[in-house]
Amino acid sequence: MGWRPILEKVRQEDPTFEPNGDFGRDMFNIVVGICWQTCLVAVPVFIVIHKFNAVLIALSIVAVTSLILKFTWYDNLDRRETPERTKEVPTESETMAPMRQ
Numbered sequence: 001m002g003w004r005p006i007l008e009k010v011r012q013e014d015p016t017f018e019p020n021g022d023f024g025r026d027m028f029n030i031v032v033g034i035c036w037q038t039c040l041v042a043v044p045v046f047i048v049i050h051k052f053n054a055v056l057i058a059l060s061i062v063a064v065t066s067l068i069l070k071f072t073w074y075d076n077l078d079r080r081e082t083p084e085r086t087k088e089v090p091t092e093s094e095t096m097a098p099m100r101q
Helices: 004-013 025-047 052-072 093-100
Strands: none
Touching: 025 052
């Protein structure tokens, strides 16, 4: 049940396909990222309403969550790249050629 039938259909087309084994870490990073983003938005609001203690707390949370994301998300980006993402970027002349015709 669940995703197994979908996995089987995908593997019929691409036998090398592997499901995401890092789901738990990805969900953790999403929760940490939401906290990080919320604090980034809150800092200017706290500055405008002169809640400077709250600014310091929010900036502390930003610092801690940034460190967490650095080790659990950013450091793992290269490892998770697929061959399709590492293709060379087309030059400007290659991308502009269809527009000039």
